[in-house]
Amino acid sequence: MTENIEVILTQKNINPTAMRLLVLDFLLKQSSAISLTDLEKGLDPSDRITLYRALKKFEEKGLVHSIDDGSGATKYALCENDCEAGHHHDLHVHFFCNTCRETSCLPKHHIPQISLPDGFKTEEVNLIVKGICNKCI
Amino acid sequence: MTENIEVILTQKNINPTAMRLLVLDFLLKQSSAISLTDLEKGLDPSDRITLYRALKKFEEKGLVHSIDDGSGATKYALCENDCEAGHHHDLHVHFFCNTCRETSCLPKHHIPQISLPDGFKTEEVNLIVKGICNKCI
DNA sequence: CTGATTTTTGCAATGCTATTGCGCTGTTGT
DNA sequence: ACAACAGCGCAATAGCATTGCAAAAATCAG
Ligand SMILES: [Mn+2]
Ligand SMILES: [Mn+2]
Ligand SMILES: [Zn+2]
Ligand SMILES: [Zn+2]
Numbered sequence A, B: 001m002t003e004n005i006e007v008i009l010t011q012k013n014i015n016p017t018a019m020r021l022l023v024l025d026f027l028l029k030q031s032s033a034i035s036l037t038d039l040e041k042g043l044d045p046s047d048r049i050t051l052y053r054a055l056k057k058f059e060e061k062g063l064v065h066s067i068d069d070g071s072g073a074t075k076y077a078l079c080e081n082d083c084e085a086g087h088h089h090d091l092h093v094h095f096f097c098n099t100c101r102e103t104s105c106l107p108k109h110h111i112p113q114i115s116l117p118d119g120f121k122t123e124e125v126n127l128i129v130k131g132i133c134n135k136c137i
Numbered sequence C: 001c002t003g004a005t006t007t008t009t010g011c012a013a014t015g016c017t018a019t020t021g022c023g024c025t026g027t028t029g030t
Numbered sequence D: 001a002c003a004a005c006a007g008c009g010c011a012a013t014a015g016c017a018t019t020g021c022a023a024a025a026a027t028c029a030g
Helices: A002-011 A018-029 A036-042 A048-060 B002-011 B018-028 B036-042 B048-060
Strands: A064-067 A075-078 A092-097 A103-110 A121-132 B064-067 B075-078 B092-097 B103-110 B121-132
Touching: A002 A018, A018 A036, A018 A048, A018 A075, A036 A048, A048 A064, A048 A075, A075 A103, B002 B018, B018 B036, B018 B048, B018 B075, B036 B048, B048 B064, B048 B075, B075 B103
Parallel strands: A092 A121, B092 B121
Antiparallel strands: A064 A075, A092 A103, A121 B121, B064 B075, B092 B103
């Protein structure tokens, strides 16, 4: 299975270092998006900055996308496989649960077309729905 | 006109202090949402914390709403007149210009209904569109 | 294999933003 | 005048993001 993880990194042109294998392994086990602090706690003891740079590298190479859910800490989650280096296609809704404070990707839920006033041009859209998740009902 | 500003505060049950009159006056002059730092610079020399508490009070009383546009600093803008203390109705789209970095309310552009998976319940929606604004075309 | 080069890593340090505590001040009501 | 209270200014703290730099590890060239 480490083999498997290594392949994923290599296919994305990411040098599969020990630390990166650990990070990707951890990400694969998550059911929701995680913050850098979550990652740091999950892989304790590891250097926060190194983990930060691993996530940045993954993001740059199209392996993860970052989510600003308004909690103050950026969250990270694996991309669907159609993302490429420098260009993400994560145009889906993100859900933040006000109870368990977990952030989830809803890849099946695409962001609807947003009409804008004349002269405005859309480049990206960030849609966060906050409420109660299915586990907290 | 100071009279006018004072009335607005009083109607929202906000004690019209000198500092709050200045803050509201400044807010009324803006064409886009502003950060605490913008306010601080605009009203220089004023104590940042006092301004912060003025904005928080305004928000609590339904006079302004805060916007998390992903820039790292919370932005504030006056509410449409239907907001009340403790309950905002600012379900409109916000636009962040990647060029001039200004954040605008688009009160005419309501957030569409977002469908969620079974078991998820919506409480609020934050929709930020990023792109080029009409002044920066 | 060995020295040079590039990549990763770990740690220190910095910059912002948000938020709270607390004492001083100025206002208000008795 | 005095007590009670609201508002203000300053200090301090906490958390997150980001960069610089030097040691360590992996890669490459001769
Ligand atoms: Mn996502
Ligand atoms: Mn708005
Ligand atoms: Zn939940
Ligand atoms: Zn603009």
